[in-house]
Amino acid sequence: MTDARMTLRAMPFVFEPTDGHWNAARPEFSQVVNSASLAMPYLEPYLIRTMRAAKGQITDPALQAELDLYIKQEAAHYKQHRLFNETLRATGYTCIDGLEGRLNADYTKLEKERSLRFNLAYAEGFEAMALVIGQMLIEDRVHLFGNSNAAVSSLVLWHFVEEIEHKSVAYDVLHHLHPGYLLRITGLIYATGHIFWRTRQGYHTLLKEDGLSRSIASHWALTKVIYRVLFNILPKWLRILKPGYHPRQIADPAWALAWATLFRDNPAGAAKLDTAQLAGPVPVAA
Ligand SMILES: [Fe+2]
Numbered sequence: 001m002t003d004a005r006m007t008l009r010a011m012p013f014v015f016e017p018t019d020g021h022w023n024a025a026r027p028e029f030s031q032v033v034n035s036a037s038l039a040m041p042y043l044e045p046y047l048i049r050t051m052r053a054a055k056g057q058i059t060d061p062a063l064q065a066e067l068d069l070y071i072k073q074e075a076a077h078y079k080q081h082r083l084f085n086e087t088l089r090a091t092g093y094t095c096i097d098g099l100e101g102r103l104n105a106d107y108t109k110l111e112k113e114r115s116l117r118f119n120l121a122y123a124e125g126f127e128a129m130a131l132v133i134g135q136m137l138i139e140d141r142v143h144l145f146g147n148s149n150a151a152v153s154s155l156v157l158w159h160f161v162e163e164i165e166h167k168s169v170a171y172d173v174l175h176h177l178h179p180g181y182l183l184r185i186t187g188l189i190y191a192t193g194h195i196f197w198r199t200r201q202g203y204h205t206l207l208k209e210d211g212l213s214r215s216i217a218s219h220w221a222l223t224k225v226i227y228r229v230l231f232n233i234l235p236k237w238l239r240i241l242k243p244g245y246h247p248r249q250i251a252d253p254a255w256a257l258a259w260a261t262l263f264r265d266n267p268a269g270a271a272k273l274d275t276a277q278l279a280g281p282v283p284v285a286a
């Protein structure tokens with residue numbers, strides 16, 4: 001069974017126009033996140049369509065109900081990312097249409113040319129990675145989000161709190177319909193490689209448009225943040241390779257549980273975290 005906390009939340013984000021550098025001290029990390037955000041309105045609808053296609057084959061009513069909630073959470077995610085992405089487009093980035101076109105083509109092709117079995121393995125590969133990334137973002141929240149734009153930081157942290165909540169659904173669906181280590185690992189490696197490759201293309205393109213790709217200081221800052229993230233992620237990612245892996249074995253961060261309480265008591269505050277006070281065990285609203 002998946003976490004009983006899994007629920008649909010209407011997030012009242014207010015995205016102000018930014019120059020893309022919503023973390024003024026970390027423009028390179030801002031563009032890494034922006035690049036990933038551009039993928040969401042293509043990746044998450046693909047996950048939803050994949051899960052919907054599998055739903056009829058699921059014989060466990062509890063798993064079907066979890067899948068419905070999963071779909072609702074993912075739909076809420078990409079809609080909010082699309083709103084944020086529009087603020088990036090309004091900033092004047094001319095590369096966004098091209099980046100989005102590539103993502104759209106990738107997922108259209110995957111859906112058309114690959115089996116449902118493969119797409120379910122991709123979905124679980126992505127979800128396993130999203131769980132790892134969510135843990136990393138929450139552990140390193142002060143460094144990555146400290147004193148940055150409240151709405152954008154809150155968007156990313158909300159998204160990954162919910163990724164942690166629905167961590168088991170794609171695994172359980174894949175295991176229910178197509179159990180097998182090799183398929184699961186194929187999906188993990190394919191999804192990880194694909195997402196990292198497209199995200200890397202995206203942030204390099206955005207940083208080039210910023211004029212930062214010619215700066216040695218910016219290159220160094222980008223290298224440092226990428227290695228910081230990868231060093232945190234790698235041991236967590238490697239444990240997914242264990243034959244007996246199940247996402248339920250991974251403990252939820254206390255901060256993610258406290259975030260859900262903050263949202264319950266103060267939804268507007270959860271959409272506008274105080275990024276000067278991210279260090280505490282409990283999220284604080286601005
Ligand atoms: Fe999501």
Ligand SMILES: [Fe+2]
Nearest residue numbers: 074127130163
């Ligand atoms: Fe997800």
